Structures are given as structure tokens and as C-alpha cells.
Amino acid sequence: MNIIIVGIGKIGETLVQDFVKENCNVTIIDTNENIVNSLVNKYDIKGVIGSGCEREVLENCEVSNADFFIASTSHDELNILCCVLAKNLGAKNTIARVRAPEYYSEIDNLKETLKLDLVFNPELEIAEEIQKILKFPSAVMVETFAKGKIILAEYNVTKNNPIVNSSIMEIIKKFKLKVLFALVKRGGKTFIPKGDFVIEEEDNIFIIAPEKEIANFTKKLNIYKQKARSVFIIGGGKVAYYLADILSKDEVSVKLIEKNAQRCEILSEELPNVTILQGDATDHNVLEEEDVSLSDAIVSLMGVDEENIVLSLFARSICNNKIITRIDKPALLDIAEKIGLDTVLSPRIAISNHILKYVRGKLGDHTSMVKSLYKIDEEIEALEFSINETFTKTNIPIKDLHIKEEVLIGGIFRNNEFILPKGDTCLSIGDRVIIVAKEQILELSKIFN
Amino acid sequence: MNYKAVINVLAKTMIIEAFFMFLSMCVGFYYGEQTFISFLIPIAILLAIGVPFAFLKYNSNNIRAKEGFVIVALVWIILSLFASFPFFIGGHIPNFFNAFFEATSGLTTTGATILNDIEALPKSILFWRSFTHWIGGMGVLVFILALIPSDNGAMHIFKAESPGPSVGKFVSKLKHTARILYSIYIALTILEIIALLIAGMGLYDSVVHSLATAGTGGFSVKQAGISYYNSVAIEVIITLFMFIFGVNFNVFYLILCGQVVKAIKSEEFITYLIVLLFAIIAIAINLLSVYNDFWTALRYSSFQVVSISSTTGFATADFNTWPVFSQIIIIFLMIMGACGGSTGGGVKVSRMLILGKSSYANFKNLTSPRQVLTIRLENEKLSNEIVNNVKNYIIFWAVILFIVTLMISIDSFYGADFFTHFSASLTCIGNVGPGFNGVGPMSNFANYSWFSKLILSFEMLIGRLEIFPMFILFSPRVWKGK
Structure with missing residues (x-):
């Protein structure tokens, strides 16, 4: 299968990684020579230096044979333009990254007129992902199936947990559970457990069940936490905007803190039901003044990964609430998990x-x-x-x-x-x-x- | 350093070499020759070492540029070493250094020989001798890449083995690119065999000469070389194919894709063609004093010019007896060599073009310092990195040329003058084959001492791998640290 990816940022590289693993023929296009060269050396792909909306560049990549054409530059308009051009030159499916909220009001119309097969919005995806987790604050990670009716949740097994050192069969009998133990992560390895598999301390277990049974499961294990009713969002970027918007529509009380005063005004105008605070969240006094510990959950969504990590660590030191951290750099993901930030979100998910x-x-x-x-x-x-x-x-x-x-x-x-x-x-x-x-x-x- | 990956790839190449030797052994069986043992022993050693280590597990995410260079350099040294065993073991070339020189000369597609009586050797040994050209021409690692699914770092290996200033892929997958390369290579070789058969050459001779032409090597099975056949048709066919194998394979790929116009408009191709035409005509006119008749002059001139510039090294005439003007042109052709991305050697036409263009740009900047200039090749902007690499390459190349000339000039034998030593060094680094005077097209390298032969063997490897892999292999910095 032939795939062309235009614009190689963090999302682009993750896509390259995934598609190479799926054994596709990947061609990347970017104007930055260094990025193209380093990726061509790293993965078995072809690289072309140039703009994705140049006919010559696209023909060079044999766009007419492309099964999927994905435009993932940082500019929405450029992505759409590349896709339109690629479609005209014979690409079978075109996928554009479109992030601006204002384009989403007429997105179906846009897709139809411009013959886009799919638009994706990493920021919105991350926001939706966070919302899922906030519904089950004791889980590390939550995914949903069957339109949200079935849930796959990841839980960390702590020392005091009653299921430690018992096999899965015993656990199910003892607690009369109607859940399925799908996976167990232990020390970097993942197992698909059989009935006699014994759960140990510090394992991460993955459970599949409907919402009600998950709640039942957590109650029996004494780790039940109610759905987050109040959320404190740090940072006012695109993800924060989408998250605040989704949450406020779901009757969750949201506080959002952002440094840039101009951005704050825009946010306050766009999100009437959200409390917008203007201030520097990296200043601990500001956070304490705003009673961050009274919120059920704290979500760090600033642009700099390291700031997010430090803030989450600080938040954990002053309260025992659910803490979600956004980390973009793949190299920092492992570190973040090692120092004990439980829920970490990366663009991969998105x-x-x-x-x-x-x-x-x-x-x-x-x-x-x-x-x-x-x-x-x-x-x-x-x-x-x-x-x-x-x-x-x-x-x-x-x-x-x-x-x-x-x-x-x-x-x-x-x-x-x-x-x-x-x-x-x-x-x-x-x-x-x-x-x-x-x-x-x-x-x-x-x-x- | 990812030792496991290096060892694994080495083991795989050893198995492939054993397979190639097995084919030569079959030729021996066919002609009923007593060369069985000469091949069987190296095959047994290669398999005994290769098979167990080929299953060694390694971390494929850790093949970086450094490992790529080291793998390529080691593979070529070990390959040359084992390739010399069939010559050495049966006593066909009794001296080990002679055998190593011959094998290296074969694999690096140089075609310089130490044999005084070629026709005395068994057919299977001569087949192996020419077959090494074919193996070395496109590269044995490229062959492996065509067979196995490539790891993430395999591009570094591909880059280090393929000649030319900037190596790219035809298609997204390295494996498919390597397959396309080898398909073109095999198809063209078969085409030449058929053409030679039609021209009246025997089957064995056509196969062996086609293998030698395809790798742009130059080993012949006749002492007198191609002049033995004294046939214009054979000379024309070989000239044509020597030219073809000196062209960037990218051109053939474009033609296969139906983009004939784009292929022929390639700047490197056009330059190569113009330089060759100019050289052929200039030498032909200059040779009127030797051969009297223009058509005879043109016949010898065209064969020699294409043979030298494609770095094949077949000969139908002794250019030692030619006028100095012709000889100087031939020296220039030896330096320039063939196109990047071909099986030929030399500095490469594309490097010459890049060097010329960047020098011209620098010259322009002297008179108008504010002018911003973009250096382009094949309508694409050349990055400073590539231009600098080319300049670096030329400097290293010249330094090695002179150091080797110095080292082998200790030897003195009949006819050994400055021109002999210099052209011996030049012909080895450019993987051409014949030199001048003492090592001219009708003489050979047998007179050199074992030390000089070893030096020249390594110079051929340096030339084939385009200098840097061999230097990196012997640089302590690479081996220090983890």
C-alpha cells in the first residue's frame, strides 16, 4: 500500500512509524531538509524535499499511485490545498489535518466540496480522550467501544489492593465480577492472561466491561472515584479549548488558567460557561490562591512538556486528585511514567x-x-x-x-x-x-x- | 557499536559468497575440471562460519551511519579474502598476495591482473575470476538487501556501498529498490550475452566477458584481451555495453517507468556522453599519425575511450604507443570515471559536475560578492553538505593517490618509471585496470613486490567503497566507547 505524508512534525513522525510497521510503502514530503534526511535514515521510507502543494513534487512521489495521501502540516489551509491537488492528480484517499474550531461548523460541507475523505484533529481527539478518563478518575487510561457503551480501562494495582497475589479465576469468583481481564502489563512487558495468571503488586491490568460493571469492579476493589465534577485546566491552547468546551457542555465546572491576556479574552468570549483565569500557572502561589486542590482533577496542557511534568509533580504534592499530563516528546514519555505520573497523554493516541x-x-x-x-x-x-x-x-x-x-x-x-x-x-x-x-x-x- | 548487527550481516554475506562460489564450482563440473577442492574448501569454511552467526539476534533499531560504514568495509575485506581462496588453494595462483590482489581486483571491478598466462588457468577458475566483477559491480550488500526485509537502519548500509555523491531510492521500500537495481543489472547482462553470441563469440566466452563488462571490471579470458577476436562487431557490442554500465541506473529506471525524455535530459548522462564523444573524436584525429586510416583510428579510439572512462579496462590496442596528447586525455578519463549510481569507478561524473559548478559559483562571488547563488544539479538545489562532501572526497582521493604512488615507488623493475607508479596508483583507486608503461594494457602488475600488491589491493577497496568506509573502519574513535 502506498502512503504519502506531507508535513513531518510529531504527528507526522508517529504516522510514519505506524505505517512502516504495517509494511506500507511510505513517502514523506517536507520543506525541511534535515527532518526528511533524518527520517529517511531512520525508517525504510522515501523522502522528498519540497512543498506538498507543488505539482512537480507530488508527481515525483507518484501521487497517482497513492492509496492514502495525508496532509499534516501545521497550517490547516495548506493541508486542505495539498489534499485537493493530490486528489486531482489521482490520489485515492485524501486525509487532511484540520485544527481550527471555526472550520468544524461546516466540516461536512467542506469535506464534500473539496473531496476530502477524512479530516482529523489531533487536539480534539486528545480532548475527547481526556474527557473519557475524567469519567473514571481511578483508571489510568480509558478507551470506549460500541459508541461508548463498553469500556476498556487500565488500572494500576497498588500494594493494598485486595486482588494482589490471587489468580484471575479466584478474583472473579471471590468478587463475583462480570468483567474480562484483557491484558496485564508488568515491567515493560504485556501479557494476555489466562485464568491461572496471578496478579502482582505494581501490575497494570486492563479490564473490559460495560460502564456499570466497571463501577462495580472499582467499588469492590475500594478504588472507586466518582466522575470528576470539577476540573482545573492549565494552559489555554487548542486542546484546552476543546476540552473546556466538551466538559462545560457535560455540566462539569471548569476553571482554565492561561498566561496570555489576549488569549484569555478570546477564550472567555468563546467559552461563556468556563471560568477563565489569567495568570502564570508555573507560579505556585497562583495555583494555591485559586484553590487548585479543590478540583476533582487537574489537567496540564501547556505547550512545553517539561513545564507540564513539573506542574503535575507539584500538584500531586499538594493534593490527591486525578492528574493528567500532556507530553508530546516521545522520549519524555518513559521518564514521566518512571517518576510516577499515572495518566500521561501523547499525540500517538490522538x-x-x-x-x-x-x-x-x-x-x-x-x-x-x-x-x-x-x-x-x-x-x-x-x-x-x-x-x-x-x-x-x-x-x-x-x-x-x-x-x-x-x-x-x-x-x-x-x-x-x-x-x-x-x-x-x-x-x-x-x-x-x-x-x-x-x-x-x-x-x-x-x-x- | 552494535557488534551483533555487524556480525549478523557479515555472516549473511558469507553465505551469499558461498552460493556464488558454488555456481563457479558447477562450471568446473560441467567442463570436467579438477577444481572441485579449490571451491569446496572455501565454501565449507564460509558456511561453517556464516550459518551459525546468520541466526544471531540483534537490535535492528541500532544500525546507525557508523555501523553502516563498518559493516560495508568489513564485508568487502572479508569477501576479498575468501574470494582469493579458490585461486590459492588449488595452486592456480600459488602466491597468497597475488591471489588476494587478483580477488580484490575482481571484486572491486578494477580488472588489474598479476597473471602472465591467463589461458593456462582452468575455465571454472577464470569464471570465478570474472564472476567476482559481477558480484562486486552492483554490490553484495545490495544483493542481500534485495533478498531480506530491511531493518530500520539498512539505508546506511545501502548508502555506504552504492557509489555516487548522493544516493537515493527509486521507491519507498529499500528491498524493492535493490530488486529493481538487480533486475536491470541481470537483464542488461543477459542482453549482452545474447548480443555477443549473435556476433559469433562462444557461449563460455560471451558469458565471462558479459559478467566482466556488467561489473565494469575488465578481466578477459584471453591473454590478448578483446583484440584476440579481431572482430568489429564484438568490439562495437562491448563498447556499447561498457557505455551502458557506466550510466547511472536511475536513467534506466526512468526509462522503464516510461519517462524517456526525463531520463535522457539527465545532466550527468549528457555530460558523460559529451565528454566521451569529444574524447573519442579528439583521440581518433590524433591517432591518424599511427593508424593512417580514420576508421581504424576511430575503432581503436572509441573502444579504448569507453573502456577507460567506464573503468572497465578491456583493451584492443596498446595506448602506450599512442601520442602524448591521447595519453593525457586517457589520464583525464581515468580520473573522471563513470556516472554515480553505475557499476563503474573513478571520481564520478556527478562529482566533477558538482565541483565545477561550485567552483564557478565561488568564482562569480569574487567579482560580485552580494550575489546569492544556488548550485543546482538535475534541476535540484544542492545542499552545502553535499558540495562540502564532494570537496572533501576529492581531497582525500588526491592524498591517497599520492601516498600510494609514493609507497609503491620503492619497487624498481624493468620499465618502472614515474608514469608507471603514478598510473598504477591511479588505475587502482579508480578501479580502472590498465595503467601506463610498466603496467600498460599489454603488461600486468606481477612485477610489484608483495607489499605493494597489498597496498594496491587496499587502495582498490578504498576506491570502490568511495574512501570513507575504509577510513572509518580503521579510525580508533569509532571503536572506542559504546
């Missing part, structure tokens, strides 16, 4: 959801459709498929389906109900199936041996 899902959906054999896709880490993905009429392996019990070693059926959503998969459960047409896999799965029929 793009994998949307673009990979879209690309996989185009590639599949159409007996099943990818509905959602989350990259849990470099290796592991969680996917949701819907089963079409053409799918053949229906009405066979799961235990007879010969599912691959590294693949787990994490849940089935049928007639608005969650079904915990057991050996004698069968798949049927119309089901939404949640898969956790250690390899890239293009379609549901690929999980069988």
Missing part, C-alpha cells in the same frame, strides 16, 4: 484512533468492519469489528474457532447488551466484537488459525 482505523477499514475484506482501534502500546492493539452478512464463521462456539495464540476476544456487544465471551459463545451477524491482539489485525477473519 492519531491512531482515527487514521489507522480509517486505513484498516479500507484494507479489510469487508466481511467485517473496523469500528474502533486503539494502540495500547507499540505492539498491542484493541479493535472493535462489526460482523457483516458475508462473515462465514458464525454459530461456531469460540472454543472450536482455533483463535491465534496472541489474540483474545475481549467482548461481544449484541442487541445493546454486553456478552462476556465464554468457550461456548458463538459469533453472529450484526455483533460488535472487541479484539485484543499482539499483532496487526486487518479483519476479523484473520484471527483464526
Whole structure:
């Protein structure tokens, strides 16, 4: 599959990384010679130096053979222009990164007139991701399936947790849980656990269940926290704007602090239900004055990763609330986890959801459709498929389906109900199936041996 | 330094070399020769070392520029060493340094020989001798890259082995690029074999000469070289293919893609063509005093000019007897060599072009200092980095040329004058083959001492790998630290 990516920033590089892993033919275009050269040396890709809206440059990349053309420069208008040009030159699918909120009011109209196949907005994606986590503050990470009805949540197992040193089978019996243990992360490695797998201290466990059962699970483990009712956002960039907007519409009381006075005025005008504060959040006095510890959750979304880390550490020292930190530089992610910042968000999450899902959906054999896709880490993905009429392996019990070693059926959503998969459960047409896999799965029929 | 990665790639190349040797052994079987042992022993050693280490696991994310250079340099030294075993073991070339020189000369596509009586050697050994040209021409690591899925750092290996100032990919995947290169290479070689067969050369001779032309090497199976056949048709065919293999393979790729106009408009291609035409005509006119008849002069002039500039080194005439004017042109052609991205050697036409353009730009800036100049090649802006690399390369190249000339000039034998030593050094660094006077097209390198042969062997490797990999291999800085 041929993929052209224009504009190589953090998002662009993450895309390159993902697509190279999926064994695609990737060509990158950027005006910055150094960036292109360093990536060409690092990954097995072709690099072209130039502007993505130059005909000659695009023809040089054989745009007419491109299956996907992704424009991800920092300028919305340039991205759209590149896509329009690429489409005219024969690119099959065009994907543009569009970030400005004002373009989203007429986005469907825009997509149709300009023949854009997909627009993506990393900032909005991150904001939505944060909102999910704020609904379950005791989880480290939360992903949703089946239009938000089924949840995949990551929990850190602390020392006092009653499930430490018991096997999964015992835990389920003892607490009468209706959840599925999908994954266990231990010391940098990830396992798909069997029933006799013993949970240890400091493990991160991934649970799949409907919202109600997740709440039940956390209550029994004494780690239940209510949905965040008040959120303190630090920084007033695009992510902060989207997050404040979403949260305030969801009846959450939001305080937002931003240094730049002009930006504050814009925010205050655009977000009437949000308390906008003008001040330097890196000044600890300011935070204490504004009673940051009274909020259920604190979200650091400033432009500088290091400032976010320091602020989150400070916040943790003065209160015991949910703390979410945005980190863009991949190198800082590991460090942040090591020093104990539990929930860290990186741009990877923002793009994998949307673009990979879209690309996989185009590639599949159409007996099943990818509905959602989350990259849990470099290796592991969680996917949701819907089963079409053409799918053949229906009405066979799961235990007879010969599912691959590294693949787990994490849940089935049928007639608005969650079904915990057991050996004698069968798949049927119309089901939404949640898969956790250690390899890239293009379609549901690929999980069988 | 990622030692495991280096060892793994080395092991893989050893297996590939064993495979190539096996093919030569089959030629021996076909002709019923007693060369079985000469091939079997090196094959056994190569496989015994190669197979276990080829399964060594390594961290593929850690192949950086440094590892790329080291891998390429080590691979070529070890490859040359083992390539000499078939010559040495059966006693076909009894002296080890002679065998090593011959093998290195083969792999680096130089074509300089120490053999006094070529026709006395078995056919399978001569086949291996020419086959090394073919293996070395496109590069054995490129061959490996075409076979196996490439790691993240493989581009560094590809860059270090492929000749030319800036190495790029045709398509996104390195593996596919390497496959395209080898497909063009194999197709052109087969085309030449067919053409030579039609022209009346025997099957064995056409195959061996085609392999030698494809790698722009120059080993012949006849003592008298191509002049043995005394056929205008064969000379024309070989001239044409020597020219073709001296052209940047990018041009053929563009032609395959149907972009013929863009291919032919390539600046490097046009320059190469113009220089060759000029040299052929100038020498032909100059040779009227030797051959009397213009067409004879043109026949010898064109073959020699294309042979030298493509750095093949076949000969149909002894240019030692030519006028000095012609000889000077030939010296210039030896320095310039073929196009970047071809199988030929020399400094490369593209480097000459870049050097010329940047010098001209600097000259312009002397008179109008405020003028902002952009140096372009093939309609693309050349970065300062590339221009500086080219200048660096030329300086290193000249220094090595003179140091080696100095080191081998200790030897004295009949006919060894300044011109002999200088041209020996020049022909080795440019991977051409013949030099002048004592090492002229009708003589050979046998008279040099074992020490000079070793020095010249390394100079050939330096020339083939374009200097830097060999220097980096022997630089202590690379090996210090982790």
C-alpha cells in the first residue's frame, strides 16, 4: 500500500512509524531538509524535499499511485490545498489535518466540496480522550467501544489492593465480577492472561466491561472515584479549548488558567460557561490562591512538556486528585511514567484512533468492519469489528474457532447488551466484537488459525 | 557499536559468497575440471562460519551511519579474502598476495591482473575470476538487501556501498529498490550475452566477458584481451555495453517507468556522453599519425575511450604507443570515471559536475560578492553538505593517490618509471585496470613486490567503497566507547 505524508512534525513522525510497521510503502514530503534526511535514515521510507502543494513534487512521489495521501502540516489551509491537488492528480484517499474550531461548523460541507475523505484533529481527539478518563478518575487510561457503551480501562494495582497475589479465576469468583481481564502489563512487558495468571503488586491490568460493571469492579476493589465534577485546566491552547468546551457542555465546572491576556479574552468570549483565569500557572502561589486542590482533577496542557511534568509533580504534592499530563516528546514519555505520573497523554493516541482505523477499514475484506482501534502500546492493539452478512464463521462456539495464540476476544456487544465471551459463545451477524491482539489485525477473519 | 548487527550481516554475506562460489564450482563440473577442492574448501569454511552467526539476534533499531560504514568495509575485506581462496588453494595462483590482489581486483571491478598466462588457468577458475566483477559491480550488500526485509537502519548500509555523491531510492521500500537495481543489472547482462553470441563469440566466452563488462571490471579470458577476436562487431557490442554500465541506473529506471525524455535530459548522462564523444573524436584525429586510416583510428579510439572512462579496462590496442596528447586525455578519463549510481569507478561524473559548478559559483562571488547563488544539479538545489562532501572526497582521493604512488615507488623493475607508479596508483583507486608503461594494457602488475600488491589491493577497496568506509573502519574513535 502506498502512503504519502506531507508535513513531518510529531504527528507526522508517529504516522510514519505506524505505517512502516504495517509494511506500507511510505513517502514523506517536507520543506525541511534535515527532518526528511533524518527520517529517511531512520525508517525504510522515501523522502522528498519540497512543498506538498507543488505539482512537480507530488508527481515525483507518484501521487497517482497513492492509496492514502495525508496532509499534516501545521497550517490547516495548506493541508486542505495539498489534499485537493493530490486528489486531482489521482490520489485515492485524501486525509487532511484540520485544527481550527471555526472550520468544524461546516466540516461536512467542506469535506464534500473539496473531496476530502477524512479530516482529523489531533487536539480534539486528545480532548475527547481526556474527557473519557475524567469519567473514571481511578483508571489510568480509558478507551470506549460500541459508541461508548463498553469500556476498556487500565488500572494500576497498588500494594493494598485486595486482588494482589490471587489468580484471575479466584478474583472473579471471590468478587463475583462480570468483567474480562484483557491484558496485564508488568515491567515493560504485556501479557494476555489466562485464568491461572496471578496478579502482582505494581501490575497494570486492563479490564473490559460495560460502564456499570466497571463501577462495580472499582467499588469492590475500594478504588472507586466518582466522575470528576470539577476540573482545573492549565494552559489555554487548542486542546484546552476543546476540552473546556466538551466538559462545560457535560455540566462539569471548569476553571482554565492561561498566561496570555489576549488569549484569555478570546477564550472567555468563546467559552461563556468556563471560568477563565489569567495568570502564570508555573507560579505556585497562583495555583494555591485559586484553590487548585479543590478540583476533582487537574489537567496540564501547556505547550512545553517539561513545564507540564513539573506542574503535575507539584500538584500531586499538594493534593490527591486525578492528574493528567500532556507530553508530546516521545522520549519524555518513559521518564514521566518512571517518576510516577499515572495518566500521561501523547499525540500517538490522538492519531491512531482515527487514521489507522480509517486505513484498516479500507484494507479489510469487508466481511467485517473496523469500528474502533486503539494502540495500547507499540505492539498491542484493541479493535472493535462489526460482523457483516458475508462473515462465514458464525454459530461456531469460540472454543472450536482455533483463535491465534496472541489474540483474545475481549467482548461481544449484541442487541445493546454486553456478552462476556465464554468457550461456548458463538459469533453472529450484526455483533460488535472487541479484539485484543499482539499483532496487526486487518479483519476479523484473520484471527483464526 | 552494535557488534551483533555487524556480525549478523557479515555472516549473511558469507553465505551469499558461498552460493556464488558454488555456481563457479558447477562450471568446473560441467567442463570436467579438477577444481572441485579449490571451491569446496572455501565454501565449507564460509558456511561453517556464516550459518551459525546468520541466526544471531540483534537490535535492528541500532544500525546507525557508523555501523553502516563498518559493516560495508568489513564485508568487502572479508569477501576479498575468501574470494582469493579458490585461486590459492588449488595452486592456480600459488602466491597468497597475488591471489588476494587478483580477488580484490575482481571484486572491486578494477580488472588489474598479476597473471602472465591467463589461458593456462582452468575455465571454472577464470569464471570465478570474472564472476567476482559481477558480484562486486552492483554490490553484495545490495544483493542481500534485495533478498531480506530491511531493518530500520539498512539505508546506511545501502548508502555506504552504492557509489555516487548522493544516493537515493527509486521507491519507498529499500528491498524493492535493490530488486529493481538487480533486475536491470541481470537483464542488461543477459542482453549482452545474447548480443555477443549473435556476433559469433562462444557461449563460455560471451558469458565471462558479459559478467566482466556488467561489473565494469575488465578481466578477459584471453591473454590478448578483446583484440584476440579481431572482430568489429564484438568490439562495437562491448563498447556499447561498457557505455551502458557506466550510466547511472536511475536513467534506466526512468526509462522503464516510461519517462524517456526525463531520463535522457539527465545532466550527468549528457555530460558523460559529451565528454566521451569529444574524447573519442579528439583521440581518433590524433591517432591518424599511427593508424593512417580514420576508421581504424576511430575503432581503436572509441573502444579504448569507453573502456577507460567506464573503468572497465578491456583493451584492443596498446595506448602506450599512442601520442602524448591521447595519453593525457586517457589520464583525464581515468580520473573522471563513470556516472554515480553505475557499476563503474573513478571520481564520478556527478562529482566533477558538482565541483565545477561550485567552483564557478565561488568564482562569480569574487567579482560580485552580494550575489546569492544556488548550485543546482538535475534541476535540484544542492545542499552545502553535499558540495562540502564532494570537496572533501576529492581531497582525500588526491592524498591517497599520492601516498600510494609514493609507497609503491620503492619497487624498481624493468620499465618502472614515474608514469608507471603514478598510473598504477591511479588505475587502482579508480578501479580502472590498465595503467601506463610498466603496467600498460599489454603488461600486468606481477612485477610489484608483495607489499605493494597489498597496498594496491587496499587502495582498490578504498576506491570502490568511495574512501570513507575504509577510513572509518580503521579510525580508533569509532571503536572506542559504546
